Amino acid sequence: MKNNKALKFLREYNVVVITALVFLAAVIIASPKFTKLSNLSNLAMSIGTYGILAIGLTFVFIVGGIDLSIGYQVAFCGTMLVIIANVIGLVPALIIVLLMGTAIGYLNGTIVTRLKIPPLIGTLAVMTALNGLVLLLSNNSGNLSIKDTMFGVSLPEFYRFQLFGVLSPSIIIALVLFVGFALFLKYTRAGSDMYVTGGNPEAGAFSGINNGRLTRIAYSICGLCSAICSFLLVSSLGASTYNMGDGLDITAICAVVIGGVKMQGGKGNMGMCLMGVATMQIINNAMIKMGLHSSMQSLVTGIVVILVLILDKLTSKKAVNE
Amino acid sequence: MNKKILTMLLVFSMLFTIVLSGCKNEGTADTNSTTAGGSEGAATELPENLHAAYAAVTTSLAPWPIALVNSMQKVFDENGWTLDVYDGEGSPATQTEQINSIISDGEVDLVILFPADSEVGVTYVQQLNAAGIPVITLGSDVTGDGQSGVVCYVGPNQEELVSYGANYIKDTFGTEEELNYVILSGWEAQYDYVLREAAVNKFFEGTPYNQLAVKYCGASRDTALEEMNNLLTAHDDIDFVFALSDEFALGAIQAIDQAGRSDEITVVSMEAFSEGISAVEEGTLAVTVLMRGDKVVEKLEEVLQALTTGGSIDGYEQNSELVEITIDNASAMKAEY
Amino acid sequence: MQLKATEKPTLKERVGGIQNFGIFIIMLVFIIVVVALSGVKFFTPTNLLNLLRSISVTGLMAVAATLVMITGNIDLSLGWMIGLAACITGVHSDNTVVAIVFAVLACAACGAFNGILIGGLKLNAFITTLGTAYVFKGITMMYSDGKILTASVQNDSLKFIGQGNILGVPTPIWIFLIAGFIFWFLLKSTTFGSRIYAVGANAVSAKFSGVSSAKIVMATYILTGIVTGIAGVVFYSKVMSVQPYSGAGMEFDVLTAIVLGGTSVSGGKGNVPGTIIGIIFVGILSNGFTLIGLGSNAQYITQGVILILAMRTDVMSSRGMRG
Numbered sequence: 002m003k004n005n006k007a008l009k010f011l012r013e014y015n016v017v018v019i020t021a022l023v024f025l026a027a028v029i030i031a032s033p034k035f036t037k038l039s040n041l042s043n044l045a046m047s048i049g050t051y052g053i054l055a056i057g058l059t060f061v062f063i064v065g066g067i068d069l070s071i072g073y074q075v076a077f078c079g080t081m082l083v084i085i086a087n088v089i090g091l092v093p094a095l096i097i098v099l100l101m102g103t104a105i106g107y108l109n110g111t112i113v114t115r116l117k118i119p120p121l122i123g124t125l126a127v128m129t130a131l132n133g134l135v136l137l138l139s140n141n142s143g144n145l146s147i148k149d150t151m152f153g154v155s156l157p158e159f160y161r162f163q164l165f166g167v168l169s170p171s172i173i174i175a176l177v178l179f180v181g182f183a184l185f186l187k188y189t190r191a192g193s194d195m196y197v198t199g200g201n202p203e204a205g206a207f208s209g210i211n212n213g214r215l216t217r218i219a220y221s222i223c224g225l226c227s228a229i230c231s232f233l234l235v236s237s238l239g240a241s242t243y244n245m246g247d248g249l250d251i252t253a254i255c256a257v258v259i260g261g262v263k264m265q266g267g268k269g270n271m272g273m274c275l276m277g278v279a280t281m282q283i284i285n286n287a288m289i290k291m292g293l294h295s296s297m298q299s300l301v302t303g304i305v306v307i308l309v310l311i312l313d314k315l316t317s318k319k320a321v322n323e
Numbered sequence: 324m325n326k327k328i329l330t331m332l333l334v335f336s337m338l339f340t341i342v343l344s345g346c347k348n349e350g351t352a353d354t355n356s357t358t359a360g361g362s363e364g365a366a367t368e369l370p371e372n373l374h375a376a377y378a379a380v381t382t383s384l385a386p387w388p389i390a391l392v393n394s395m396q397k398v399f400d401e402n403g404w405t406l407d408v409y410d411g412e413g414s415p416a417t418q419t420e421q422i423n424s425i426i427s428d429g430e431v432d433l434v435i436l437f438p439a440d441s442e443v444g445v446t447y448v449q450q451l452n453a454a455g456i457p458v459i460t461l462g463s464d465v466t467g468d469g470q471s472g473v474v475c476y477v478g479p480n481q482e483e484l485v486s487y488g489a490n491y492i493k494d495t496f497g498t499e500e501e502l503n504y505v506i507l508s509g510w511e512a513q514y515d516y517v518l519r520e521a522a523v524n525k526f527f528e529g530t531p532y533n534q535l536a537v538k539y540c541g542a543s544r545d546t547a548l549e550e551m552n553n554l555l556t557a558h559d560d561i562d563f564v565f566a567l568s569d570e571f572a573l574g575a576i577q578a579i580d581q582a583g584r585s586d587e588i589t590v591v592s593m594e595a596f597s598e599g600i601s602a603v604e605e606g607t608l609a610v611t612v613l614m615r616g617d618k619v620v621e622k623l624e625e626v627l628q629a630l631t632t633g634g635s636i637d638g639y640e641q642n643s644e645l646v647e648i649t650i651d652n653a654s655a656m657k658a659e660y
Numbered sequence: 661m662q663l664k665a666t667e668k669p670t671l672k673e674r675v676g677g678i679q680n681f682g683i684f685i686i687m688l689v690f691i692i693v694v695v696a697l698s699g700v701k702f703f704t705p706t707n708l709l710n711l712l713r714s715i716s717v718t719g720l721m722a723v724a725a726t727l728v729m730i731t732g733n734i735d736l737s738l739g740w741m742i743g744l745a746a747c748i749t750g751v752h753s754d755n756t757v758v759a760i761v762f763a764v765l766a767c768a769a770c771g772a773f774n775g776i777l778i779g780g781l782k783l784n785a786f787i788t789t790l791g792t793a794y795v796f797k798g799i800t801m802m803y804s805d806g807k808i809l810t811a812s813v814q815n816d817s818l819k820f821i822g823q824g825n826i827l828g829v830p831t832p833i834w835i836f837l838i839a840g841f842i843f844w845f846l847l848k849s850t851t852f853g854s855r856i857y858a859v860g861a862n863a864v865s866a867k868f869s870g871v872s873s874a875k876i877v878m879a880t881y882i883l884t885g886i887v888t889g890i891a892g893v894v895f896y897s898k899v900m901s902v903q904p905y906s907g908a909g910m911e912f913d914v915l916t917a918i919v920l921g922g923t924s925v926s927g928g929k930g931n932v933p934g935t936i937i938g939i940i941f942v943g944i945l946s947n948g949f950t951l952i953g954l955g956s957n958a959q960y961i962t963q964g965v966i967l968i969l970a971m972r973t974d975v976m977s978s979r980g981m982r983g
Contacts, residue, residue, distance in 0.1 A: 039427035047420065067786075118971045119925045121734075125912060126971075130964025137957035146442040146466070157446045234416065239446030242415045242439070249416075251790055258787045265784075289424045295410045296806070300798025306791030310783045383806025384905055410806075539956060543906050544899045549714050553950035556707045557698065574899060581823075582706070598810060 016261045016276045019309065023280050027287035034290045042167045044286050046160070049171030050233045052278040054253045055260075056178055057106075057226025059274040060219040062257060063186075064212075065199035065266025066113055066120040068220065069250055070105075073131035074227035076246030078102050079234055080138045083147045083241040091149035091156075099228045105131075106224020110217030128250075139243040146240035160236035171233045178226070183271035195219060200267020255302070256281045259309045281305075367457050367474050369432055369630045373404040376431040378421055378447075380439040380463070382410040385509075385542040386570065386596050388437070390616025391462060395435075398624045404631075407431065413510075415439040422447045426454045435623070436473075437462040441514040445469030461623060463515045470639065474630075477623045477641040479614045481518035482525075487647040488591035489526035491610045492563060495589070501531040502562040505554055507547055507571040508539050519567045519593075535561065540571045547574030555582050566592035569599030569611055576607045595648055597657070604653040613646040613656065686970045687941050694948040701951055709830060715943035716832035717742070717895045718910055719936065722917045723836075723843045724887035726935045727880040729918050730847075731860045731873075732927025733778055733785035735884055736911050740796035741770050743907035745892020747800055749818075750809025750902050756817045764889035770796055771885020772878070779877030793911075804904040811900040822897025832894050839887060844932040856880065860927035917942050920970055941970075 027035050034040060054071060061068045078098050086094035105127070112123040139145060147156055154162070163169055186192035197205040198212045205212055230249075235241050260277020262269030284305060288298045382392040392408060399406040409425070411418035418439045425431060434451055436458050438444030444465035448458050452472045464476045496502060506523060509516045520537065527534075535558055538550040547570065554561065555578060564579075566572035572592035579588050585607065592599065595613040602608035622643045629636050648656055695702050702708075721738050728735050745763040752759040774792055778785045811818070824831045847853040858866040859873040866873055896902045921938030923930025945966065949959040 034428050037427055039429075040424070043420070043423045043427055046423075112968060116968070116972050118968060119919075121925055122916075122919050122971055123968065125916065126964040126967035128964070129967065130961045133957045133960025133962075133964070136960065146445065146468075157450065161450075237419055237446075238415055238440075238443040239449075240440065240442035242443060244413065245415055247414050247416075254787065255790060264786060285420075286424075289421065290428075292407070294802075295412055296798045296801030298798075299794045299801065303791045303794025303796075303798060306794065307777065307783075307788065310777075310788060310791065311781060314781055314783055383801070384903065386808050389807055536950075536953065537955075538950075542903060544901050545895070545906060548899055549710075549946075550950070552710045552714070553947055556701055556704065556710065557951045557953065573901075577823075577899060 016259070016273055016280075019259075019312075020276045020280045020283070023283050027283050027290075031287045031290040035287055038166050040286070040290070042163050042169060044282060045167045045172040046169050046237070047286070048275075048279055048282045049169065049173070049175040050230060050237065051249070051252060051256065051282065052175040052275060053171075053178060053226050053233070054230045054249060055256045055274050055278045056175070056182060056271065057223035057230075058253045058257050059262050059269055059271065060182075060195070060222045061120075062262045062264055063195050063199045063266060063269055064216045064219040065202070066216060066220070067124065067254075067264065068109060068223055069121065069124040070109065070128035070131060071223065071227050071253060072246035072248065072250040073128050073135060074102060074105055074224060074246070075231040075234060075249055076135045076241075076243065077105070077131045077138075078228040078231035079241040079245055080135055080145065080243070082232060082235055083145050084138065086147055086149050091147075095232060098232065099225060102224040102226075102228025102231070103221045104224065106221040106227070107217055109224065110220030113220065114213040114216050135243050135246075139241070145242070147235060155239070156236040157239045160233065171237075174229065174233070178229070179271050179275055182222075186270060191215065191218065196267050198266070200265075252281065255306050259306065261313065367630055368633060369457075369627070371631050373402075373433065373627065373631055374407075374431050375399075375404065375433040375435055375627075376407045376409060376425050377435045377437070377461075378409045378411065378418060378425065379437040379461075380411045380418065381413050382408060384413055385568075387568075387594055387614070387616060388462070391437070391619060392616075394617040394620035395623070398620050402624070402628070404627070411439050413439060415443045419443070419447070422450060426450060426456070429454070431456065434458050436460050436465075438465055438514070441466045441469075448472040459623070459626065462619065473639075475626060475636055475639050475641050477626060478619050478643060479645055480640070480642045481515055482522040483642070483645055484593045484612050484614060485519050485522035485526060487612045487645075488565060488593060488610050489523065491591055491649070492532075492565075492589070493526075493530070495609075496562075498530045501533060503533045503535050503558065503560050504563045504565055505535050505558075505561060506537040507550065507564060507566040507568075507575055508537055509542060509568055509571070510539065516567055523565055540574070542568075542570060544570050544574040547571035548578050551575040551578035552582075555579065555584065561588055563589040563591065566590060568592060568594045569596050569602075569608075570594070572608055572611070573598055573602065576602060580607070595646075595656075600648055600653055600657045603648050603650060604657060606650060609649070611648045613648055614643070619643040684937075686966060687937075687944065690944065690948060690966065694944075694951055698951040698953075702948070707947070707951075709833070711943050711947045712833045712836075712940075713830045714947070715939050716830075716836040717891050717898075718913045718917065718942070719836045719939040720839050720891040720894070721884070721888050721910065722914045722935050722939045723840045723932050724884040725914050726918050726921070726923055726930055726932055727843065727847065727856055728785075728877075728884055729923050729925070730856050730927055730930045731877055731880055733877060733880070734789060734915070734925075735774065735881065736786065736789040736915075737770070737774065737793035737796055738884070738888060738911040738914055739907040739909055740793050740800055741767050741885065741888045741907070742892045742895060742910060743902075743904050744770065744796055744800040744803065745889045746896040746902040746906065747804040747809055747904050749893045749896040750804070750811070753809070753811040753815055753818060753896070753900065754813050756815060756821075759818065760890070760893050763892050764886055767885040767889035767892065768882055769885070771882040771888070774885075775878035775881035778881065779874045782874075797908075800904045806904065808901065808903045809896075815900075818893075818897050819900060820897075822894055822899070832898070835890065835894060839890075840932055840936050847932055852876075852879070857928060860929075862928075913939075913942055916967065920967070 058068060058071060078101060081101060082094055082098045085097055109124055109127055112118050113120045149156060159170060161169060194210045195215050197210055198215045202212050234245055256277040257274055259280055260273035262273050288301060377395060379388060381388050383389060395406060409421040411421060425434060434456055436444060436447060445468050448465055448469040449472060451458050457474050459474050460476045462478045506520060508520055536554060540547040540550055551574060564575050566575055569592050572590050576590055579585050589609050591610040592608060593612040595611045599608060599611045603611055622641050626636050626641055725735050745767050748763040748766055749759045752762060774789060777783050777788050821831055826834055855871045855876050858871050859876045917938035918935050919925060920941055921934030945963055
């Protein structure tokens, strides 16, 4: 009896347990540099920025798809943001870029649902095309720094503003999105239908769920999140660069999967997503604090991903055998 | 169902706007101060037991940064200084996190910056200055606005680098004839390559030379080989190749050699690695320019020694020595190298 | 999808005539455009040989990875595996045999690692190979110290692998074609081959017929590792120099080639000739654009669009929206 309960707890909350353990380990190993307030706020900033990207990706995973193009979505939106903002100002540019991101997401969704191209290839193709666009734009645009101000301060300062020492705009926006989307998934019809689309599309089709439409919505949300993330990233950098999106897709995928969202679709929620992002960012941050060489950092990241996968497999297998 | 979604959206866009408007600036960061590092870099003082951080765009992706970091470790060890090395892996996002980390730790007296991106570098300079940490740029500078916050720039002058090859071409072929050429560059939009390309265009302005193509080879000799192969097929009449690094020149020379067109095509380049110098010695490469990492670091050492002993440095641009390598001095340089 | 686990796939399915139709058309159209804009330069022997040589390295990896994908899996760690192999070759560039043996063994070990996790523990291949890619990246960077590895001594036998010619055709092309032939034969005419299809089509029913999917999957990953090791040696010897980073991203070219060639992402379908056509297509895109004179920006954009068109015109059965 006791074993069952413990295992059940572990299975359902394993990701929270992992995150807590990782945080504890980081505190022990990498203090005092890690526990400094300024570092914790840096951590919160990166959890916010990269978390938003992961939130978008979670939707795509829930409906059973994948999106490899998010890195270049961020780069493209960021570049466009700077170019447009330098012409007509930050706020209108922001609105346009948010719409653009959503449109790119919708394009991905259409390619997957209407053209019936497997998401892996479809988003790979969009990624390649966006790559070309970003290069084209950044080569012909000269100065790509963004001089605009937000509420009277330059964007990099806006990004680093701290409320109560750890809350900066990126983590606040991330939390707002997190709560909003979590409510959406739990309490709206569309939200719960998305799980069916991902988990059992045939059954969904039979019960009158419009799988195609929900999938397109999921990809559009992902595109919107990429646009928001690009705004934050540009703020943090003070400029846009052609390679600002490099590696973001893999980091987001790893984070979401570590959190426990399944790639096959139909399972997962915002909480898992956030935990996954937090775990990965804590590990990254701690590794920098420990002064680990970058090759070691890659090794550790890879091992963590694999260990989490194995752990997940073991805990669910046991449950099946009972 | 629709009502629910709408209410949700309404609620959270209200929250969003409240949060954003609530963020007034009374931020913890000071406004840009130029206290740490004036425009002539005169008055910065550094402690004798210097503890510096080297935040580099990369310490491994190309031979030039590798030479830089190795020499720096040596110099720091010899002088009894401490150096923390941060490899940005070519990514501004990574470098930003490292800069944040450096600021948060608050342990270093100086940051030596080889920026991943010159615009973004301006932000780093501002952040570091706000935290009271002076900055010296190395290898590649930040753009104009940021330079006021930097103590000095130590490194090669990109235009000068290009000038040797450009002048060689003009002297050898004259500026009357219409010649076709291609440029083999590195990473698109990386600042040093951008400056070098611009310099090539500047030096050839007013000449009848015809630029057929610019190809980007990353940092890879192999890519340069493939690109050159394609270019050779596409154009029968290439007269010279301007490679923006020896790495690409070597790939191009191999391609030209395989195609049997070594007599028709001249190759000039820069950065001078030992293989490049050998190529000049053999006559397959016409010109390269020595911009050795160790020379740059020697200059850096001069600067740091001055600053840690209460002295001052003369001027913002601390350019390292550049030596043109042609067939005349190649063997001699090789021996020294 | 019929469950014919023990029957050999039909000739049509194996040779994949219908599956590749769309690709042929798009390729033809593209070649016509290139020839129209740049003259007959495309068809000169030099250009064609250059083309084939430029895709030999990724082609090697692609024909082996086809097996992995037919079983319904994927390998995203290829880029760092080949990086490791090339670095090993670089470090041992003075002794050809040692270089080859060591590189192949190392990559076979990497492949076995993948195989244990994916075949044995049945972890999700996509995310697992993303994880192992990180691991191999760490190993490669540590092994090479991040440095460029250039040959310091003349090693003609090694040089011959990457830069030599046999009967006027560059060596890498021979190696690629031989590997292609071997894998084609493996898939088409051996029991091993039909078991691979069986596992891909339906792992459960394959099990009932006594086929151990774990062993088959392991084998596909190890084979991929071995071939990638060889590819790494070729890659290094093309210019006798390598940077550890050089292989990153190759897995996407490989993936593109395999899928263009008709292999289904969910497994059970596909063949080697298709993959070969796929990788040639990828090469033609790059080569063609340079001949026309378009920059890499235009190339990337068009590549994305063409990929979609090629997939679209392909008569691929839709498997819903699962990737």
